[in-house]
Amino acid sequence: MKRYLLPLFLIIMLSFSSCDEENIANDSIVGEWEMKSASNGMTGALTDYSPGNGSIMKFTDSSYEIISNWQLTRSGLYSIVKETSNLDNKIYNRVVYDNETNSIKSFFKVENNLLYIWTDGNDGTSVVYRRK
Structure with missing residues (x-):
């Protein structure tokens, strides 16, 4: 019986570690993102954007691209x-x-x-992107 417990334990641990890796990937900024909404910091007005709007951010492990109106x-x-x-006074990812x-x-x-990006200012803007 003891002989089977160690392999069973290892299989269970490996399955939990693979779940953690999936969660990390889903919380990563890496990927392609399309603008969903934007908030004007001065007025607080919220603008919603429909899919296919041409405002995209792309992140690899080290590089980025900002695309506006498909350019x-x-x-x-x-x-x-x-x-x-x-x-x-809270710590965030910058x-x-x-x-x-x-x-x-x-x-x-x-x-x-969803990717939430905001500027650090009293009247700063904020933008929400959806993962493509």
Whole structure:
């Protein structure tokens, strides 16, 4: 009986570790994202965008592309760092584009195949993208 417990234990542990890897991938910024909605920081007005709107962000492990109206508007390298927000003093993931560490901070989170990006300012904008 003991002889069968170790292989059974290993199989169970491997199945749990593969589930963790899937969750990490789903929470990753890597992928192609299409704009779903945007909030104007000054007015608070929310604009919804229908699928196929041509506003896309693409992230690989190290590079990004920003596409607006089906045209590439910006591309380069990015990094992710943990930083404290000036607004609520909480730590979030920050996207640093092209090593521009002194630029306005853009924080993000990924939940349920949605990418939330917001700027760190009292009247900052926020954008929601859906995974394509």
